[in-house]
Amino acid sequence: MKKALIALAVAALGSMPALAQQTIKIANIVELSGPGTTSGTNFKNGVELAVREINAAGGILGRRIETSTVDTQSNPGVAKGLTQKAVDQDVFAVFGPVFSGSIMVSMAETRRAEIPNFTGGEAAAITTQGNPYIFRTSFTQATAMPKIARYITDQAKAKTLSLIYVNNDFGKGGRDMLMKALEKSQTKIVADVSTESAQVDFSAAVLRARQANPDAIFVYTNEEESARVLRELRKQGWTKPVIGETVLTSQKVIELAGEAANGAVAHVGLTVDAPIPAMRAFRAKFEREYKYITDHNGIKGYTGMYVLKAAIEKVGKLDRKAVAKAMHGLKLRVADHPGILMDVEFDKNGDLDRDSFLTEVRNGKQEVTATLPPLSRK
Amino acid sequence: MRTPLALAAGLAAAAALVALPHFLGRSGVYLLSYWVVFVVATMGLNLTVGYAGQKSLGHAAFFGIGAYTVAILMKAGLSFWLGLPLAALLCFASGIVVGFPALRVQAIYLAFATLGFNTAAWLFMRNEEWLTGGTFGIKDIARPSLFGVSFDGHRAYYYLCLAVAAILAALLYGLLRSPWGKAFTALRDNPIRAESLGVDVRGYTLLAFAIGAAYAGVAGALFAPLLEFIDPAPFSVGASIMMYLMVVVGGPGYFFGPMLGAAVGVVLPEWLRFAQDWYLFVFGAAVVLLMIWLPDGLLSIPGRLRARREARAASAARAAAAARLDGGGR
Numbered sequence A: 001m002k003k004a005l006i007a008l009a010v011a012a013l014g015s016m017p018a019l020a021q022q023t024i025k026i027a028n029i030v031e032l033s034g035p036g037t038t039s040g041t042n043f044k045n046g047v048e049l050a051v052r053e054i055n056a057a058g059g060i061l062g063r064r065i066e067t068s069t070v071d072t073q074s075n076p077g078v079a080k081g082l083t084q085k086a087v088d089q090d091v092f093a094v095f096g097p098v099f100s101g102s103i104m105v106s107m108a109e110t111r112r113a114e115i116p117n118f119t120g121g122e123a124a125a126i127t128t129q130g131n132p133y134i135f136r137t138s139f140t141q142a143t144a145m146p147k148i149a150r151y152i153t154d155q156a157k158a159k160t161l162s163l164i165y166v167n168n169d170f171g172k173g174g175r176d177m178l179m180k181a182l183e184k185s186q187t188k189i190v191a192d193v194s195t196e197s198a199q200v201d202f203s204a205a206v207l208r209a210r211q212a213n214p215d216a217i218f219v220y221t222n223e224e225e226s227a228r229v230l231r232e233l234r235k236q237g238w239t240k241p242v243i244g245e246t247v248l249t250s251q252k253v254i255e256l257a258g259e260a261a262n263g264a265v266a267h268v269g270l271t272v273d274a275p276i277p278a279m280r281a282f283r284a285k286f287e288r289e290y291k292y293i294t295d296h297n298g299i300k301g302y303t304g305m306y307v308l309k310a311a312i313e314k315v316g317k318l319d320r321k322a323v324a325k326a327m328h329g330l331k332l333r334v335a336d337h338p339g340i341l342m343d344v345e346f347d348k349n350g351d352l353d354r355d356s357f358l359t360e361v362r363n364g365k366q367e368v369t370a371t372l373p374p375l376s377r378k
Numbered sequence B: 001m002r003t004p005l006a007l008a009a010g011l012a013a014a015a016a017l018v019a020l021p022h023f024l025g026r027s028g029v030y031l032l033s034y035w036v037v038f039v040v041a042t043m044g045l046n047l048t049v050g051y052a053g054q055k056s057l058g059h060a061a062f063f064g065i066g067a068y069t070v071a072i073l074m075k076a077g078l079s080f081w082l083g084l085p086l087a088a089l090l091c092f093a094s095g096i097v098v099g100f101p102a103l104r105v106q107a108i109y110l111a112f113a114t115l116g117f118n119t120a121a122w123l124f125m126r127n128e129e130w131l132t133g134g135t136f137g138i139k140d141i142a143r144p145s146l147f148g149v150s151f152d153g154h155r156a157y158y159y160l161c162l163a164v165a166a167i168l169a170a171l172l173y174g175l176l177r178s179p180w181g182k183a184f185t186a187l188r189d190n191p192i193r194a195e196s197l198g199v200d201v202r203g204y205t206l207l208a209f210a211i212g213a214a215y216a217g218v219a220g221a222l223f224a225p226l227l228e229f230i231d232p233a234p235f236s237v238g239a240s241i242m243m244y245l246m247v248v249v250g251g252p253g254y255f256f257g258p259m260l261g262a263a264v265g266v267v268l269p270e271w272l273r274f275a276q277d278w279y280l281f282v283f284g285a286a287v288v289l290l291m292i293w294l295p296d297g298l299l300s301i302p303g304r305l306r307a308r309r310e311a312r313a314a315s316a317a318r319a320a321a322a323a324r325l326d327g328g329g330r
Helices: A002-014 A037-056 A076-088 A100-112 A141-155 A169-182 A203-211 A223-235 A251-261 A277-290 A296-315 A320-327 B004-023 B026-051 B059-075 B080-104 B107-127 B154-177 B179-189 B191-196 B201-227 B237-250 B257-293 B298-329
Strands: A024-030 A065-071 A093-095 A117-119 A134-136 A160-166 A188-195 A216-220 A242-245 A265-268 A344-346 A356-362 A365-372
Touching: A024 A037, A024 A076, A037 A065, A037 A093, A037 A277, A037 A296, A065 A076, A065 B257, A076 A100, A076 B026, A076 B201, A093 A296, A100 A117, A100 A134, A100 A169, A117 A296, A141 A169, A141 A242, A141 A265, A141 A356, A160 A169, A160 A203, A169 A188, A169 A216, A188 A203, A203 A223, A216 A223, A223 A242, A223 A251, A251 A365, A265 A365, A277 A296, A296 A320, A296 A344, B004 B026, B004 B154, B026 B059, B026 B154, B026 B179, B026 B201, B026 B237, B026 B257, B059 B080, B059 B107, B059 B201, B059 B237, B080 B107, B080 B201, B107 B237, B154 B179, B154 B201, B179 B191, B179 B201, B191 B201, B237 B257, B237 B298, B257 B298
Parallel strands: A024 A065, A024 A093, A093 A117, A117 A134, A160 A188, A160 A216, A216 A242, A242 A265
Antiparallel strands: A265 A356, A356 A365
C-alpha cells in the first residue's frame, strides 16, 4: 500500500500546473511502443524537426516552442490519461495520437480543455462529431477513397473488383469508404476478403480474390501484409492491375516485396517522392537528421506543426480558442508558408483537402504518374 | 490486520484514498480511477488464481463482456444501474461456462483453454459490428448519476469507483472467511483431499471462475464510462496476461495483493516515465527481478522476514542444543 502511495504521490508531483508561460508548450502524445510504433515515431520526428527549424528562425510571435513527448503504448486508455496530463500542464496544443482508436478517446479531453489537437488518425469518424478543436494532418479515408474509386472506374476501367483488406479500424474503415464510393459507379465488387493484422499466409485470401475473376484487385492492408499479398499475387500468376491506397506503393512495401511490387498502383495523399521541390527538400532534411527516409506520418507531423504556426500568426496572439476558430476555413499557400510543403485548406470540421498523387511502382521505385486535384476542385 | 498497527495503517490508507484526489490534477485522478478499476478486476482474478488455484488467462474477456454489456445497454437507453448488475450476472454465467474445461484440465492446459476463450471473445467483439461497433468501438458512453447526484466529474466518478471497490472488497473479505473461502483454498492446496473431506470440487471450481468473472464484469462496467469509449483493444489476450501479472506480482492468495499488483501494473509504468525511452524496459526488468526475488509476490515479504527470523532462532537453538550435547558427551 505504502509503495503505491509513494508512487502515486510522485506521479502527482509530475502533473503540477506549470508557472508563467514564457514558451509555447506543445505535447507530443504518440505511439512509441506497441503496434503503432512506426507511425508514432515518424509523426513525432516530423513535429520535432519542424519545431527545431521554427525555433532556429525565431519561434512563433517571438516565443520559443517547447515540446514534451510521451508514449501511449498504442493503448487508448493510456493515451487518455496522458492527454489529461498535458491538459493539467497547460500546453498550448497537442499533437497525436496517430492511431484512430486512441485519438477517439483522447480528443474528448482536449475538447473539454479547449486545446487544439492535431492528429494523424485517418478514420472518418474523428471529425464527424462536431469537435471544434480537432484537426487532421492528412486525408481522411472519406476523402482518399473517392479519389481512388474514380481512378478504378474511369482510368483502370475495371468493371469488377476484388477487395483484400485487413480487419482493423484502418482496413475496415477504408473498405467501407471505398464500397460507398463505388456504390453508384460502373464497378461491381465481386469478392470481399477479410484478413488479419500480422497474417503471414495469404494464399487462401489471394485465391478467393482471384477466383471471382475480377478486372482488378484492391489491396488495403498494413505494410508487411501488403508485401506478402503482392508476393502471393505474383506467385499465383496474377497479371491484371493491383490497386491500393497509400500503403501499397510505399517504400517499406517495395523493399519487402521486391520484384513483386512492380506494376502496383496506388493513390497517395502524402509522399516524400512527390514531384515538388519543397517535398524533395524535406525528404533530404529528414534523412540528414534521422538517417532514414520517413513515410507519410513524418510529413503529417512536420506540416501539422507549420499549420499551427501559420494559424497562430494569423490570430496574432496566443489564444487557443481564437486559433482553433481561425483554423476552420483556413487556406494556406506554400508561397506564404513554405513549411506546409503543399497548398492546403481546412473545412469547418477540421478536415483538410489538398493535391494528391497517383503512383506506380516501376523497377523497384515509386513513381508519381499523375497529380490529382483536391476533391473540392474536381 | 489483527494488530492495532496494521489497523491504523489500513485506516490511514483508506483516508488517503479518499483525500488524495483533492491533491491531484485531472490526470492524477484518472490514473487513480484506472487503478481502482483494475483492483476490482484483479480481486476477482485473485480469487480464481490465488485462492482457488485455477490458472485463468481469460480474465480480460470477462472484463470486456462487462464493459460492452454496460456500453450497449446504455446506448439502448437503459440505466447504468441496470447495466452494472446485468454485466456482473452475464459474466457470472459465462464464468460458469468457461469453468467447465477446468473440471477436466489443470495448470497450463487450463491456461490455454481460457486463453482460447479470450481470443474467441475478442474476435466476437471485433467482428460483430452490428452489436459491438467492431473495430470502431462504441463512443460517447455517458457517466451515470444516482438520485440526482451526477458522477460525470472526474473526482465524482473516482469516488463511485472507490465505493464499488470498497463494497466488493468487503464482500470478498466475508466470502474468504466463510466456509466457501475455506473450500476454495482446500481446492487449491489438495483437490483430492478436499474431495475426500466432502468438498464439492466440481461446484466450487465453477464458482471460483464465476465469482472471479463477475468481479471482472463489474470492473468492465466501471471501465467503459471511465474511458467514455471502448473498442476491442483493451480486452485482448495481452491484457489478460497483464492482469495475471498484477495478481502474481502483488501476491496471489493475499487479500491486499491485487491492490499492490494493480499499482505495479497501472501506476508504476507512469511513474517510471522519467526514464523516458527506457521506461518500459525498466518496468520489464523490475518485474523480472521481482519474480526472481519474490516469486510469491510483494506481500510475501512480511512472511519471508518472519520465516527467516524463525529459521535463525531455530538454528541458534539447534547450535545451542548441539553444544550442550557435545559438552554432555565428554
